[in-house]
Amino acid sequence: MDENRCWEIIEAARDEAGPAWDDLDGRLAAALVRQLTALAPEQVARFGDYFRALQLRVHREDLFIAAFLIHHGCGDDSLGDFSAGLVGLGRDWYTRALKDPDCLAEHPAVRGVAAGRVDFSVLLTERFRYAPLRALQALTGEEYDGYYDSTEPVYLSDPPPSVTPLPCRLAGLAALFPQQQVYLRQLYPQLTA
Template sequence: MDAERCWEIVEAARSEAGTDWNNLDERLGAALLDQLVRLPLTEIVEFEVQFDFMQYHAARDDLFMAAFLIHNGCGDDSFSDFCAGVVGLGRKWYERALTDPDNLAEHPAVEGVAAGAVNISVLLTEDFQFAPLRAWRQVTGDDGGYYEALDRLEPAVAADNPSVVVPVLPRRLERLAAMFPGQHAALDLFYPHLTGASDPPAGSGEDNPQP
């Protein structure tokens, strides 16, 4: 399975999930599971590897900044869920986010968070992220052979994927900052090397702030 076929499956799940942003993870996860259980086991694994690389390309400092702003803080696990959520928005929004994370300010789910109408965890999509493993379990009854198959396939797929773009830092993400001013003040405080703010005061606890 190549990246194009992987995107076809993601887009089918995205379409099935609809635009009830307050329930996005559950519906995306169920829709993707429905797509994957129809595939042969080898293609479930191939999808997982391509999906992992999509998330890997989104795991950048500037997208971490966007996740921090939208979700009022972000740890390692949450950022992994966020990268999956950016994939779950579909190819158009994924590519827009990678071009400039500030473009997420125009997405209706993010606009809804800023307005207080959408749950703050909207793009933290754990169910969606683990749909391939759940599909394997549903078809086979357990995890047996899944991770071994991933380990065999990942090196070959990695060779076909470009390296991750390194963002130019520091930067401000002006539109998201305007939408979430309180969060941006916290981002300045804890991650001044990302935003270009002055150094935080001693003892500010900058290592891994949580919401």
């Protein structure tokens, strides 16, 4: 298992889940569990290492702002679910969002949220986030308090992109979610002033 194989599995799950935005979390999670239960437990554990490393790259202030705007607020748990949601969009959107969080204003799901056609929690994918754990449990019959950790270091191929400097103004997302932008400025003026 390496990063490229991890992305292949994620992309296969994304393809299997289909293009609809309704219940994206449930469909992605079920598809990922199906993909992973075809592997050996050690491979699933290693996949989990890479999956978590990809999610951790999303834990940045500029992407927090994007999550806040799209999802009408964002806390620690929501940021974790949003990080899984970005991974679940596939490698292309994930990479684009890391380079420029404001590009999410162009994503069809986000535009659907802004137009009221898609549920605002579409990218909060908690079930998808924990799908590797569920796959491991299905394969081994054991309960884990957290992911089984293979203890091998994870090296992602691309260096982390530079973070948008604060204060951060995501003009595209702010235009889609003007009320949320006002609320964000009230709560976190140091991030957006």
